Amino acid sequence: MGHGPATANQLLKKNIAVDCFPKENASSQELLNIKECAELANRKILIVRGKGGSETLKKYLSASNQVDYLEVYERIPCKLSKIHKESLMSFVNHPDGASMATSNESLVNIIQLVSSASSTYLEILKSRRMIVFSERIKSTAKNLGFKKIEVTQNPSDEDFVGILFNKKL
Incomplete structure (x- = not known):
């Protein structure tokens, strides 16, 4: 199965x-x-x-x-790098940015990584669109303070892109 x-x-x-x-x-x-x-x-x-x-x-x-x-x-959190910092700066400077979490573990890792860069960045991240692969992850994201959470119909790249660009597949 x-x-x-x-x-x-x-x-x-x-x-x-x-x-x-x-x-x-x-x-x-x-x-x-x-x-x-x-x-x-x-x-x-x-x-x-x-x-x-x-x-x-x-x-x-x-x-x-x-x-x-x-x-x-095993999902292992990474350390904040120069590339992460540059990507986060770009993200916060573009108001239409969205993020994605494919599991509860990845969601927690994202929060740890962003909060290690800046508490302001974390608040901006939580105010932006978050696309997740399941209702379970949505529930976790909501409990962690995310405001705009969308769930893909299936855990696939195609469904993620479909939601990101508001396409009906």
């Missing part, structure tokens, strides 16, 4: 069968709403994910299956 269209496409390119995936609103919850997933029982399931990812799938599937994780990547 894939998690969404992007994951499914990558698996299919490698000739790996994909039983099902959410066509829209790709998320753990949408995956669990699919009949093939909801009816899984007495199976060994391996969830491939990033370190510290969502627990939603495991919590639900563990009731009637043996579920394990294979954590294949």
Whole structure:
């Protein structure tokens, strides 16, 4: 099973069968709403994910299956560099700038990086458009003080660009 269209496409390119995936609103919850997933029982399931990812799938599937994780990547915050500072100055000087967060971890990392540059920059960032890949990230962004949060229909570059330029895909 894939998690969404992007994951499914990558698996299919490698000739790996994909039983099902959410066509829209790709998320753990949408995956669990699919009949093939909801009816899984007495199976060994391996969830491939990033370190510290969502627990939603495991919590639900563990009731009637043996579920394990294979954590294949980790999001690590970076240190503020000269290029970051220059990019942030450009961002704050262009009022139509928007930002993007693909996970709660990346959102927290963005805040840490920007706040290490300037508290003023952080307030400007929070007042600008923030495009996120899920309702879960939107909730986190709202709790962190972002004002203009938009959610892509799917976690894809195409949907991000569509929202950024107000296109209906």
